Amino acid sequence: MATVLTQLAPSITNLIRLDHTHVAATFHQYETTLSDRLKRGIVDSVCLSLETHAQLEEEIFYPVLRLVFDNDLMRKSPVEHDEMRTLIARLRQMVTTDPMFDESFFELMRLVMHHVADEESQLLPAAERLIPEQLQDMGARFAKRRFEMMASRGGEYAGSFARSLSPRMLMSTATTLLNGGFLMVRHGPMARPWTRRSAF
Ligand SMILES: [Fe+2]
Ligand SMILES: [Fe+2]
Known part of the structure; x- marks a missing residue:
């Protein structure tokens, strides 16, 4: 069973790319004119995701890649993670009305985007070239470890996610859920026999 799950798992390089896409999308929601509540929610959500x-990269990806790809970029990547953690700690100490709050968040954004560009243009292709046979197994470990980490900080994830939604996004999410519920009732297992569409 474990082997089947490993074979179905996405590669670690694609999971890392997905994380990058998610955090970039959250960065792009941030505007200086947003309410304090939305700013706090977006910043908390970005910080927790980062x-x-x-941590996942440092536990699972970097140690294996370093064995076959040991260079300056590989050595500076954990250092950049520590710079990012310093900025995250500073942002958590600040109130959103602090005159330096926006600039500190944009500084984090610049650091992360630069780091992501290095990973996507060099580290991920190197892993795909040098250790292709290990990528799915590492992907399975990455996903399992993420689940454990999210379970241990579930309240923080839920809170920052809820606060990072603008009224427009909340309305869109609610509409999607309502539409999904309506379709389930109309066509799904809860549908009454006379409301089900004929297959013919
Ligand atoms: Fe990284
Ligand atoms: Fe990364």
């Missing part, structure tokens, strides 16, 4: 991602 902490989780950096």
